[in-house]
Amino acid sequence: MASKIPFDVILDNVRCTVNKQELDRVHLLTKQDLYNIESEFGLDETVRHKNDAVSVDASVQEENMSAKSCVLLYKPQNEVVEQYTTFKKEDFALGIMTPAQEEMLRKFGSDCVCVDGTHGLNSYDFEVVTLMVIDDMRQGFPCAFFICSRIDSETVGTFFSFIKERLGDQLKPTVFMSDMADLFYNGWLPVMGPVEKRLYCTWHVDRAWQTNLTKIKEKEKRLEVYKKLRTLLQETDQIAFMKMLPSITDALCEDETTKEYGEYFKSYYSHYYMRWAYYYRINAGVNTNMHLESMHKTIKHLFLKGKTVKRLDRAIHAIMQMTKQKLFDRLTILEKGKLTSKLKDVRSRHKTSLEMDANLIVNYGNSCWEVASSLGQVYTVRLVNPDCNCRIECKHCSACIHRYSCTCIDACIKWNMCKHIHLLCRKLKSVESTATQNTEKSGDEVCNLQIDIDMSNTSGAEKAAILEDIGNTNTDNSSALEGKKMQLLDSFKLIVNQMESIEEVKTWEHAIKPLQLKLKPIGKDSNCLVTGPSFPDVKSGKSKNIDPQRRFLSLKKKKKARISKKPTSEECQQIALDALLPKLTTKLEETASDKSLPRLPGAQGSDDGSCSLRTSRCLRGLCPTTGTGTSVLRSL
Numbered sequence: 345m346a347s348k349i350p351f352d353v354i355l356d357n358v359r360c361t362v363n364k365q366e367l368d369r370v371h372l373l374t375k376q377d378l379y380n381i382e383s384e385f386g387l388d389e390t391v392r393h394k395n396d397a398v399s400v401d402a403s404v405q406e407e408n409m410s411a412k413s414c415v416l417l418y419k420p421q422n423e424v425v426e427q428y429t430t431f432k433k434e435d436f437a438l439g440i441m442t443p444a445q446e447e448m449l450r451k452f453g454s455d456c457v458c459v460d461g462t463h464g465l466n467s468y469d470f471e472v473v474t475l476m477v478i479d480d481m482r483q484g485f486p487c488a489f490f491i492c493s494r495i496d497s498e499t500v501g502t503f504f505s506f507i508k509e510r511l512g513d514q515l516k517p518t519v520f521m522s523d524m525a526d527l528f529y530n531g532w533l534p535v536m537g538p539v540e541k542r543l544y545c546t547w548h549v550d551r552a553w554q555t556n557l558t559k560i561k562e563k564e565k566r567l568e569v570y571k572k573l574r575t576l577l578q579e580t581d582q583i584a585f586m587k588m589l590p591s592i593t594d595a596l597c598e599d600e601t602t603k604e605y606g607e608y609f610k611s612y613y614s615h616y617y618m619r620w621a622y623y624y625r626i627n628a629g630v631n632t633n634m635h636l637e638s639m640h641k642t643i644k645h646l647f648l649k650g651k652t653v654k655r656l657d658r659a660i661h662a663i664m665q666m667t668k669q670k671l672f673d674r675l676t677i678l679e680k681g682k683l684t685s686k687l688k689d690v691r692s693r694h695k696t697s698l699e700m701d702a703n704l705i706v707n708y709g710n711s712c713w714e715v716a717s718s719l720g721q722v723y724t725v726r727l728v729n730p731d732c733n734c735r736i737e738c739k740h741c742s743a744c745i746h747r748y749s750c751t752c753i754d755a756c757i758k759w760n761m762c763k764h765i766h767l768l769c770r771k772l773k774s775v776e777s778t779a780t781q782n783t784e785k786s787g788d789e790v791c792n793l794q795i796d797i798d799m800s801n802t803s804g805a806e807k808a809a810i811l812e813d814i815g816n817t818n819t820d821n822s823s824a825l826e827g828k829k830m831q832l833l834d835s836f837k838l839i840v841n842q843m844e845s846i847e848e849v850k851t852w853e854h855a856i857k858p859l860q861l862k863l864k865p866i867g868k869d870s871n872c873l874v875t876g877p878s879f880p881d882v883k884s885g886k887s888k889n890i891d892p893q894r895r896f897l898s899l900k901k902k903k904k905a906r907i908s909k910k911p912t913s914e915e916c917q918q919i920a921l922d923a924l925l926p927k928l929t930t931k932l933e934e935t936a937s938d939k940s941l942p943r944l945p946g947a948q949g950s951d952d953g954s955c956s957l958r959t960s961r962c963l964r965g966l967c968p969t970t971g972t973g974t975s976v977l978r979s980l
Contacts, residue, residue, distance in 0.1 A: 346387050351378045386855075390661040397421065399657040404438070412812075414442040416488065416506040430498045436470060439503050440663070441488040444671055446510060447809035449487040452477040456519040456630045458484065459528045460545075461495060462640040464652065465659040471495045472663070473503070473528075476636050477517075481677060481735060482686040482745075482759065484635025485670060489663055491656070500531030508535055519628050523548045524612075544620045545633035549577070549613075559605040569602055571911035573609070575919040578753060582623045588923040589617060595923075626756045627749065642666060671810045678807055681735075690738050690745065690761050693754075697766035705771055715750075715764040719913050723752045725768050736761075741769035 392399040416439030461473040473490040490503040520539040596606030647662035711727035737744040755762040
């Protein structure tokens, strides 16, 4: 057990020794017996004391003795600290940021900052708040943690103020993303100042809309309302959005069956549309907080083995282990490269573009192209950064994710190198290549993507900070070893000389029993007897898996399911049409068949060179055939 052999392996080896002639108590060993042995001999290095508060306090005090402490702030519970005026006596607060996390925050903190909290990491209902940035590979990286018994704008503001003090200046990101609670941004404003874009996480917005659909009694009406809101959310044209918002809001409030939901939407979303509308987050580089949600699940299910954790010291240890793994992942990217999720998306989009026709591209000059989709929509692709040479690159297209921009949602909102950009790159490359070099492969062509790693661009400061965090601080120098041993002897002598009763001596003897067991396999020192504050005794249920086990369900019980069916492209077109011109929707077919109405001269779609195609895209001032001009429906 001291050698960190898994309990399942120990149990299996013990049970393999059972024979017919002899059955000993050891053969009936259970996992709970192993936990009891581990606790009795102090073999769990994450638990420094039986009292959870004392264990956490000992870990913090030890960390504060190091040269570069990762502790931003520490407020023990049931103690008054004059330095922290925003905390009450009964509050507990702990802020964590390692030097490597600080370096990552300095490097990528000017782009996007995501903040979110999670519960379930202890039995005291202390919430864990994480501040995360998006790195150059579009992966989330946690830069600071805040564990507190009371989360509000004041306590979070104190946490941000200590980050500002560590950095030496204000953090000025372009985007600040969180859930729909204002406490994180309210704590951010007085410390760091306003940001260019304050955005809600789209996933949280969608979940809130679906949860509150129960305000509508008619189930058929719920799906209709949800599709309208999703269409409004995904509208990327500002003029169209500003026309659709009041139209849909008024329609919800005027209908008796949706009036309650309409008032809810009007109160919480109608006035704050810039925080959730797609048109306001074009090319923002982030759309959801899924990086944070995924990281929180990783801590709970991987590092805490999917069990409810009662002790805070175990949760802190899991957080630090996860941070160490993220640092190793970052080091892997810097040194040899890694196939990240964004590179997988680049590969997927390129394969999709192989099935598209290059004749769908029309060049309008000035590094601008129009690409028609199979659904009749036209997207604009522009050359915006020809000199970018980042790591997220498609080697087959010889272009990175920042070189071109596209007006489709996949590119401008989800920040992917979409299929339209790949199609354009393939066409440009085929034009510039010679006849022997520009032959395209068949539809089964495999994208020859490689991970672009330029060792000359590797950040030396970032690499040094990571190695300092994850590196082994132990040394084999004999003089340093002797010095440490003398310090330990002096400490032991001081403790023994201060003992005044036999009870203290017995307690000390019990505390040093695990020393020999722990020193043999791993060579680390044992726990020492410490005293300190205590957490309140909170009753918690049995430790259980977070995911419920498989079981039979009664068919009589009706489960409340969320509306997850998003509108199709055709439905979005029709909903937008109804919202923009509700009075003319009944006359569209007549308008489309009336040859006396004026048409765009020189466009495709009819014998006389005029355009006969009319969709809701025309209502936004764009012709679906040419992508430009003013259509007849807009004039109506």
